[in-house]
Amino acid sequence: MSIAESVLDAVRAESALHGGARVTRAGLRIGELSGVAVESLRFCLEVLVADTDLAPLGFEIESAAWTRRCRACGAxxxxxxxxxECTACGGDDTxxxxxxxxxxxxxxxxxx
Amino acid sequence: MRVPLERKVLSENDRIAAALRERFQRNGTFCVNLISSPGSGKTSLLERTLAGFDAARRVAVLTGDIQTDNDARRLARYGFPVRQITTGGACHLDASMVERHLTDWPVDELEILFLENVGNLVCPTSYDLGEEARAVLLSVAEGEDKPLKYPATFHHADLVVLTKIDLLPYVPFSMELARENARRVQPEIEILEVSCTSGAGLGQWNDWIQRHL
Structure with missing residues (x-):
């Protein structure tokens, strides 16, 4: 819930940077290692936004994959x-x- | 009109955390953030740690809980400054709570500041508190698959402390598998084994702290 509140704060701050324009939709990118469950966040955002001046703001939440880089082959x-382990060369130095x-x-x- | 952005959701927390980190580094304070499930032994580990410290050492603890000041009272018995952060519902500490609770403390003279997070293996992960190191505690009673179930938490940690190892004869816990699971999620992670009951491994824990001073 506090993360959802921070999302709304961020939306408000960015809207203010753009002359207070009304925001109709916001895109979020949430990594698999962020510790945030996308469905819980979506639920919290919907609950929070409903009672605010931002309603009816919609969200599109995109999940970002957990990735590593191989120090041997660069993949x-x-x-x-x-x-x-690297899925390209099998190396374990990643x-x-x-x-x-x-x-x-x-x-x-x-x-x- | 679509405006592309790359704004971090927790940028305000990160800003405060960065200022705290800069302050700790400037003053040579080693700040460690302790994270675990409720009941994994964060407070017990801190009790044993404080009990072993010479009274002249400049050490302090901020301990977070949703309710009660029980932990602060437990820890205050060792004579070092301790403050309770009662979050009143929040399941994690954030950087502004830490900053607020450091006011009128001789923070800049500390050599070690322990931040005992709220017992929770999920939410504390996202919140940088300005710490230099992050330690995750995992008790042998919890099961060795926790790193795989909560990869974000272990991925962001520098150290895993496997606690309550005196219980190993009574619980089906594979130390080897726990170590392997933690290293799969974070290959560079350090791993220690301790028992606050028998005192086993506390020497290595103290060495780990000492190395950061």
């Missing part, structure tokens, strides 16, 4: 089943490459 690969995002990816603003 960036998606981690499945928590396997850190580093974190993504999946912890929790960001506002776009806003759709009403034309003035």
């Amino acid at each position: 960036v690969f998606r981690v499945t089943d928590a396997r850190p 580093e974190a490459a993504g999946g912890d995002q929790m960001e506002l990816s776009y806003l759709e603003l009403e034309e003035p």
Whole structure:
């Protein structure tokens, strides 16, 4: 719920940066490693937004994959089943490459 | 009109956390954020740690709970400054709570600041508190699959402390599998085994702290 509140704060801040334009839709990018369950976040956002000046704001939530980069062959690969080994060359020397995002990816603003 | 953005949802928390981190680094304070499920032994580990410290050491604890100041009272017995953060519902600490609870404390003189997060293996993960290191505690009574079930939490940790190892004869827990699962999620993670009851492993825990000072 506090993350959903932070999302609305972020939407308000960005709307203010764009002359207070009315926001009709917001895009969110939530990584598999962010610790946020997309469905819970969607539920919290819908509950929170209903009673505010932002209603009826819609959300599009996109999930970002958990990825690692191979230090040997350079491939960036998606981690499945928590396997850190490179899926291209099989090497086990890999580093974190993504999946912890929790960001506002776009806003759709009403034309003035 | 669509405006593309890359705005972090928790940018305000991150801003406060960055300021805290800068302050801790400037003053040589080692700040560690302890995360675990409720009942994994965060408070017990801190009790044993504080009990072993010389009274002259400059150590303090902020301990978070949804309700009660029980933990602060337990920890205050060791003579070091302790403050309870009662979140009143929030299932995690955030950077502004830490910042608020440090006011009028001699923070800049501390060598170690322990942040005991609210017992929860999910929500604390997203909130940077300005710590230098993040330790996740996992008790052997919980099962060795926790790193796979809560990968985000273990992925963002520097250290896993496997606690309550004195219970190993009584619970079906594979130390080897727990270590393997933690390393799958975070290959660089350090792993310690402790028992606050027998005292086993507390030396390595203290060495780990000492290494960061």
